Amino acid sequence: MGRPPCCEKTGVKKGPWTPEEDIILVSYIQEHGPGNWRNIPTNTGLLRCSKSCRLRWTNYLRPGIKRGNFTEHEEKMIIHLQALLGNRWAAIASYLPQRTDNDIKNYWNTHLKKKLNNNKKVEGHDDNQDHQEGTSASSSSSQSKISKGQWERRLQTDIHTAKQALCDALSLDTTPNNNNNNNPPPHDQDQQPSSVQTSTTTYASSAENIAKLLQNWMKNSPKSTSSSSSKITQMSSLNNNLSIGAVSSSSPSEGTVNVTPGQGLDSLFSFNSSNNSDVSQSVSVDEGGNFSTLENNNNNNAGIFQVESKPNLPDFKPKNGNFQEESKQNMETQQVPLTMLEKWLLDDANAQAEQEDQLMGIGMGMGMGMTLAETADLF
């Protein structure tokens, strides 16, 4: 009974990915671009399910992924988008540049849910919490008990409440808490130099992830290398294709590290060996594919690189160009809706009357069969 597995159970490896596997996957995707996941295990020799490959890529290896602590802004965005969209993590992720749906989901489940529950306890019972907490399913089940008119009105109220809260959240970012500046759009935050970002936010590009993994792998390599010399040979050949980048420390005393693409892994390791210093470095990837540190501060986050990655990493551009196109598309889909959302919110603050009309339109749209999510997509 049930659906057959997406791939043969036998001979499929499960569990955490090794750096070797990561490299093989990245190299293959660099060559062929993402997609055709089903072919990847057979073409690369990876003993992984195609889904596993896709997940590993989208959640971890894909360039431009931001990892580490969520900013206050992101947190509020998640809370309010969750109120708007329910547990549609992929949709929510589309509004949060460089965050994966899995990351957001995990963050919600581990941090925000708890936080909201605590707030709920403090504030006592709050009707709005039904919307904050409820998934679209739960709210729809309660909605099914009320008349359509009530449902629409309640939906409008929900949207209005969420909008208001989201507007508040966004405006928070423009308060002195944010150090700067001229009401930067939230998505611009990721484009700010690290010097204006909160020091607690740690960024990591996929290259950095891989580099870190490679470093760990090297530490443990005596075991793994001896057991898999063929893999090493394979990796060595991959080495020439894998353009994660190599490092030439142009001015170590200033903490500046420039990374030149395509020089192989050895240099990459030396790059990471600089982690041993007490200097925490922010690394950016410029449009020419060069890495460079953005900032050198004296906190003691030894071994942690704060990386600002920019979306179009030429290093990872596949020969067929799909990847760059995808990155571009990602940025478009990530930024444009966000900008529109903000614009909508800001307009909202200035034009309450128009907003009512808009909401009525939304409500009517809903009444005409649009889902809440579809309506949200209009934003």
Place this chain on the structure above:
DNA sequence: AAACCTGTCAACCGCCTGGCT
């Protein structure tokens, strides 16, 4: 020091959707 508890997050599972034949 050891056992236990708790939090985090990468990865898996199974269902759903949309495209193709």
Place this chain on the structure above:
DNA sequence: GAGCCAGGCGGTTGACAGGTT
């Protein structure tokens, strides 16, 4: 239109790390 398939999504699990007793 039906069936198949690949990819996408959300819920859940389990390994691991760190904290507490």
